[in-house]
């Protein structure tokens with residue numbers, strides 16, 4: 186038996202869309218990419234959307250477009266996927282970590298101002314596991330100190346905080362369409378912004394430094410090839426057409442987990458802040474009690490064919506960050522503790538209720554077994 190962690194659901198509609206692209210030799214025109222960008226403008230109500238080849242490229246272009254350079258400080262979270270910090274390092278900026286909120290796992294907004302210095306240029310918060318940030322408050326802090334805001338919404342398309350959709354309140358935001366995300370184009374990403382200059386710069390840098398709508402062989406500046414293809418965009422359009430259905434179906438999986446996990450000892454369920462008016466679940470992450478060895482539980486479940494993951498190993502504990510910044514677990518105690526205790530359960534739209542029952546049963550058995558080992562160990 187094998188229960189997959191993530192498992193993208195590609196429907197016949199999507200396959201048909203891609204087929205049409207191939208048959209109509211629509212492949213090189215960029216028209217599907219434009220239509221995919223339009224989906225985002227319509228869905229979020231933003232002025233500009235720039236499709237890119239992955240979320241990491243999108244974050245990198247926003248860092249460049251905001252002019253962040255060597256020595257500039259960017260306030261961000263240590264509890265995220267590494268790309269949200271790497272994009273700062275690509276331009277030799279300095280990531281300044283702020284510990285997280287113990288419930289939401291998002292950056293602790295009340296601690297941001299303490300870390301602002303003369304060198305701070307921007308705040309780069311992340312909507313972790315789909316939980317939308319308190320963007321009105323982050324924006325208030327940014328305006329007060331004249332800082333830019335890049336929202337990493339790679340895990341949170343469609344989530345809303347007090348009715349505000351992720352990606353709409355910063356200077357720019359990025360979504361990702363990697364295989365495990367709510368919608369996928371295999372690899373892919375989208376930058377969104379309401380700022381014309383940022384949009385122009387991102388669009389130019391995405392395509393080898395060509396100015397927007399200008400001649401193919403004129404290069405205004407050093408750029409990249411971070412373009413998305415029409416075939417990928419076709420996959421994306423088709424999923425954006427049923428985005429609400431996707432978010433609802435993911436909510437149903439989360440609801441099933443919540444119900445079935447409610448009697449399991451030693452488990453803290455995911456928290457959703459009361460101001461979250463809509464949650465777009467990326468993954469379902471539980472916390473194990475301090476006295477339960479997470480890695481042993483993980484190994485037991487993997488051996489039983491249940492694919493779980495230790496989301497995240499915090500960024501301040503990644504070897505290359507420790508080497509460069511000498512960061513220690515004690516520096517960000519909440520993120521370190523959550524990183525030691527978190528367990529992401531199989532979460533995808535193919536999972537059945539029977540499979541969820543199996544995951545929960547095996548999890549309970551794993552916890553009991555690991556506790557028993559722990560107890561023997563202390564005798």
Ligand SMILES: *Cc1c(COP(=O)(O)O)cnc(C)c1O
Nearest residue numbers: 239240241266268339340361363
């Ligand atoms: C997935 C992800 C990214 C990067 O996306 P890619 O498309 O894989 O490059 C960035 N930040 C966060 C928080 C993510 O989860």
